Amino acid sequence: MINVLVTGADGMLGKSIQFYQTEYSKFNFYFTNKAVLDISDKEMLRAFVRMNNIAVIVNCAAYTNVEKxxxxxxNANRLNFKAVQNLAEIAKQNNCGLIHISTDYVFDGESQIPYNEEDITNPQNVxxxxxxxxxxxxxxxxPKNTIIIRTSWLYGEYGSNFVKTISNLASEKESISVVNDQIGSPTYAKDLAKTILDIIPQINNSNVELLHYTNKGSCSWFDFATEIxxxxxxxxxxxxxxxxxxxTEAKRPKFSLLDTLKIEEKYHVEIPEWKSSLKKCxxxxxxSILSL
Known part of the structure; x- marks a missing residue:
């Protein structure tokens, strides 16, 4: 059995990983939230990893409210930087694999072609x-056996997200206005969750590896809302x-498409097209509404 720690387990991606846990019988999962494990507390994190003989950490914890x-x-620094430093140091000390989730917002949005993992970063907001x-x-x-996965426009069945916001607004109003000059690709949280679980056994790298994962295709927020x-x-x-x-207070990138070729080729990942994943979600x- 491989002991896998999933931080931020109450969030959209963490809950999506929980959804699939029964399909991965070789993994023994430890799902934690801040109440159980505060990853900004280095000694608490160190003790948890050692006590439970953790082999792989999947870090889904983050400060994700872009405006706030x-x-x-x-607080954004504490979770998005200092806690990651703790994870990196403890993963290195304990020879743990580590998968860390990052974002398309590390780019400035000035490109006209999808960003690959080697492109220059230039974030425009905190x-x-x-x-x-x-x-x-x-x-x-x-730390060895570490992967950073950048993703974008994450949505799913759990928590608050764009799909739920648009469906609620559209249920109440005759018309809504949505921006059409920001281009990216929506990412279904369950698609990303399954990919993370599928690649864990394949990880074998001496240096930290950067990867991009989003659903296939591109759209504006307006296109996304229209499809919803x-x-x-x-x-x-x-x-x-x-x-x-x-x-908005926070500047958003106008173009944040990510090139996913690297993760597809190296880890043999098949990525669904965004419209088909949205339909499934x-x-x-x-x-779930009908079953209530």
């Missing part, structure tokens, strides 16, 4: 800056607007 991060740099600092400290400490409304069969008009229509959401 602009005013709460201390969230992106703190996530990049987390990446950089991992690369500096360099269509799949829910809601009678709501979705209107395209520019980002100027919704001024909405079917699951509707089934």
């Amino acid at each position: 991060a602009e005013f709460n740099t201390k 969230y992106g800056i703190t996530k990049l600092k987390g990446e950089q400290i991992l690369l500096e400490i360099n 409304v269509k799949n829910f069969n809601l009678q709501c008009e979705v209107k395209p607007v520019s980002s100027d229509f919704y001024p 909405i079917e699951n959401l509707e089934s």
Whole structure:
């Protein structure tokens, strides 16, 4: 049995990994949240890893509120940088594998082609800056069998996310306005979760490896919202607007498509197209509502 620690287990990705746990009988999972294990407390983390003989850590914990991060740099740094430093040092000391989740927001959005793992980073908001600092400290400490997976526009059945927000708004309103000048690819949390679990046994690298994972294809937030409304069969008009229509404290990248070729080729990952994954997610959401 491989003892796998999943941090941030109450979040969208953590719960998606929990969904699949029965399919991976060779893994013995430890799902933790802050109440059980505060990864910003280095000694607590060290004791937990040693006491439970952890072989692999999957770090799903992060400060992900992009807007609040602009005013709460201390907390964003604590989770996205300092806690990652703790994980890196303890993974190295205990010869643990480590999978850390990062973001497309480490890029500035000025590209016109999908970003690959070697492209220059230039985050434009506090969230992106703190996530990049987390990446950089991992690369500096360099524990073996460590992977950083950058992803984007994560959604799923658990927690609050864009799919649920749009479905709720579209259920209440005759029309909604959504920005059409930010381009990326939605990522279904269960697709990413399954990929993480599939690649754990394959990890064998002496230096920290950067990978990109999103669903296939590209769209704007407007396109994404339109597809959500269509799949829910809601009678709501979705209107395209520019980002100027919704001024935000945190600057968002205009273009954040990630090139996923590396993870596909090295780990033999088959990535679904974003529309098919969205349809699957909405079917699951509707089934859970019907079963209540």
